[in-house]
Amino acid sequence: MGKRVGMEVSIAAAEAVGMADVDLIAAYPITPQTHVVEHLSELVADGHLDAEFVPVESEHSAMSTCVGSSAAGARTFTSTSSQGYALMAEICYIAAGLRLPIVMVVANRALSAPINIWNDHADMMMSRDTGWIQTIAENGQEVVDLIFHAFRVAEDHRVLLPFIINMDGFTLSHVIEPIILPDKEEVARYLPPFKPALRLDPKHPVTIGPVGMPDVYTEAKKVHDEVLKASKDVIVEAWKELGDQFGRYYKPVETYKTEDAENLLFTMGSISETAMTAIDAMRESGKKVGLVHLRLWRPFPSDEIYEAMKGAKAIAIVDRALTLNGVCGPVCAEIKSTLYDRKFHPYIKNYIAGLGGRDVTVDNFVEMMDKLAESAGRGDPMGYEIVGVKE
Amino acid sequence: MAKETGIISWKKLDLGTAILSPGSAQSLKTGDWRSMRPVVDYDVCIRCGRCYIYCPDMVYVKVETGHYEPNYYYCKGCGICANECPVQAIKMVEEGD
Amino acid sequence: MVEIRFHGRGGQGGVTSAELTALAAIDEGKYAQAFPSFGPERRGAPVTAFVRVSSEAIRTREKVYEPNIVVVLDPSLLQIVNVEAGLRPGGIVILNTKKSLEEIRKETGITARLALVDASKIAIETMRVPITNTTMLGALVKATGVIAMDSLRGPIQHRFGPIADKNMKACARAFEETTVEG
Secondary structure (H helix, E strand, O other): OOEEEEEEHHHHHHHHHHHOOOOEEEEOOOOOOHHHHHHHHHHHHOOOOOOEEEEOOOHHHHHHHHHHHHHOOOOEEEEEOHHHHHHHHHHHHHHHHOOOOOEEEEEEOOOOOOOOOOOOOHHHHHOHHHOOEEEEOOOHHHHHHHHHHHHHHHHOOOOOOOEEEEEEOOOOOOOEEEEEEOOHHHHHHHOOOOOOOOOOOOOOOOEOOOOOOHHHHHHHHHHHHHHHHHHHHHHHHHHHHHHHHHOOOOOOEEEEOOOOOOEEEEEEOOHHHHHHHHHHHHHHOOOOEEEEEEOEEEOOOHHHHHHHHOOOOEEEEEEOOOOOOOOOOHHHHHHHHHHHHOOOOOEEEEEEOOHHHOOOOHHHHHHHHHHHHHHHHHOOOOOEEEOOOOO | OOOOOOOOOHHHOOHHHOEOOOOHHHHOOOHHHOOEEEEEOOOOOOOOOHHHHHOOOOOEEEOOOOOEEEOOOOOOOOOHHHHHOOOOOEEEEEOOO | OEEEEEEEEOOOOHHHHHHHHHHHHHHOOOEEEEEEOOOOOOOOOEEEEEEEEEOOOOOOOOOOOOOOEEEEOOHHHHHOOOOOOOOOOOOEEEEEOOOOHHHHHHHHOOOOEEEEEOHHHHHHHHHOOOOOHHHHHHHHHHHHOOOOHHHHHHHHHHHHHHHHHHHHHHHHHHHHHOEEOO
């Protein structure tokens, strides 16, 4: 049945990776991810986890080691944040292009300059097009569940893609809260042993990572795109089975009090919980508002987004990263594009909030929704607004 | 009618664009890059094997007599062998005529 | 839902106080959250840590702005931090101090209900170190009952191992010696 424990979310993430019985962890510590790899190195050193822990000299080396390890057929994990993630980015593209089912937890954090170690989604958006599957957790329990789910989906022979679980730095990674940790046997029932479809083996030589000339590269990218798109069915199927086994169900796009809502709020990550509290407060004062929150970032669940939003009068979309001088924030751009393609054109206001650790509060959400209603009523230009910026 | 491009459908590419049969580079003819070819004078050759060691494309093959013969299928004509031969047994000769 | 803010100095264990409180509440079957005021850790600098305890699932992740309870681990903080900031009506401030109620009221201007304990003295006498994190938890239990003393034993044992007993002793003594305003 598992046990309910009070635990820091980073430690729970490491415990989950241990229960997933990984073979190799290669990682370099960086705030706010440090506790994840610190605890994994303890699990290995203390003999609780039979795995190789490779302490490398940089994140670039961490992902390079993971590529070698996964190509050799080992279940492989790493974790990083922000600047380290940026250094790792080069190899992230390679891991995905080579279809290696590496699993990584990213403790999301802002990118410098100015130097800032706090939470936002700049690093998540930087790596948007690496071709990894990406989910986002809203609480500690989800981090744990999404880790088991990630290994299961990544290693499925219909998928074979690397997988990121995004977890907000500090606002999730450093919080102690109640989490149900399943037994290792339960996890083993959900997550079968890794059977690589192709691996480096001196007895059966293959070349992994050859040059792709102009007559191959386009087709190679097409396969990657199609496989990533098709992975959604496997992702949903694996969530269904996770729910049937553990009693906690997940969907690519979640909704909260949207049934009769006129205006919608959209969020992703740990602020979604605060947003629900804000929705409750607004509902109490008679406002017909609801929340749509994203759990699957890549592949992007366009159909589910449309289904969740269709019929709304106005939508406030919260981005945790700034697309400097783009049309709007990165997630808003994606949603606008989705709705445009389906000929649904509601009033959309984009709020850039919680940059570099700026708190996003219940009051912030209430104010956003009030402003949305006013702006929509007046028919103001849509655009984007940086919440709380001091003029 | 579409032009024949020799491009393989994306549906037929191997996982991660891997190459599943080893040694596939053996069939790659690099010899047609050559404008000069090495010619060995076996009367001068002392069978030291330096050409074999220095050749970046492993063109030289040891034959029964102990001499080393170039395989022009792979030879790009770089001239390293001629430069390294201690007895000037290898001459670079222009291709063409 | 009860919200608690701990004030301490880097190295004094304010974050640990918050964590132990949440762990004790979770062991009681309640829902709880503990988190530090995120930032670079500097020994001696004023730090805050937050706890939420509730009988229902907690669905907010903003900082604690309006606590029901404030716990101050270091008397010198009263000179530099407004520990009463945002305190809800009917809230309580729990102080580590040698001073009397009258003296505190006069010197700090705190108007909220107070609970006082000389935690530094208890910590020195019981554990030989002026670290008041577990000691102040005794005062918290006495003044508010937000968690039970027995629930702290497990988390303190897990956290402090061989020196857990000393910490429990300091905690129990603080429970006895805390004076709570009526």
